[in-house]
Amino acid sequence: MDCIFCKILDGEIPAYKVYEDEHTMAFLDITQGTKGHTLLIPKKHVKNVYDLDDDTAATLFQAVPKVAKALKKAFNPIGLNVINNNDQPLQSVYHVHIHLVPRYDNDGMVLSTINHQDDVSKETFLEIQDAIKNALS
Numbered sequence: 001m002d003c004i005f006c007k008i009l010d011g012e013i014p015a016y017k018v019y020e021d022e023h024t025m026a027f028l029d030i031t032q033g034t035k036g037h038t039l040l041i042p043k044k045h046v047k048n049v050y051d052l053d054d055d056t057a058a059t060l061f062q063a064v065p066k067v068a069k070a071l072k073k074a075f076n077p078i079g080l081n082v083i084n085n086n087d088q089p090l091q092s093v094y095h096v097h098i099h100l101v102p103r104y105d106n107d108g109m110v111l112s113t114i115n116h117q118d119d120v121s122k123e124t125f126l127e128i129q130d131a132i133k134n135a136l137s
């Protein structure tokens with residue numbers, strides 16, 4: 001399969017591996033958006049969050065706090081973002097992955113959300129709530 005992360009798992013291409021267990025592996029993101037920027041992936045090839053089965057999701061996410069705590073211990077960041085991109089134009093590698101991004105003072109990353117609370121009426125909140133609940137049922 002022509003998947004760069006499967007090739008990393010197979011050892012076909014090198015990576016700076018930092019963690020591995022039966023179901024997951026973590027390695028440094030080549031771009032190092034901040035110092036310690038790490039990607040966590042399942043060993044099973046799954047395209048993105050929409051294709052994750054329950055077991056793969058569980059084993060993938062159980063490793064998130066482990067790697068997060070290691071990054072906190074190693075670099076003492078002021079905070080840490082856990083990010084997952086799905087589909088174009090956000091996702092560039094189609095093997096699901098979790099970004100763990102330690103945050104530092106003046107690190108240049110812009111990842112905060114915008115507060116639209118004052119622009120969203122109670123009716124709109126209820127409509128949004130309904131849309132999601134209907135989609136789940």
Ligand code: AMP
Binds near residue numbers: 031090091
């Ligand atoms: P995304 O945009 O969420 O799909 O992110 C994919 C990430 O994979 C990017 O941050 C890339 O820097 C990273 N990446 C791509 N190829 C490699 C590689 N060979 N080793 C490490 N990280 C990679």
Ligand code: ZN
Binds near residue numbers: 003005045046
């Ligand atoms: Zn893959």
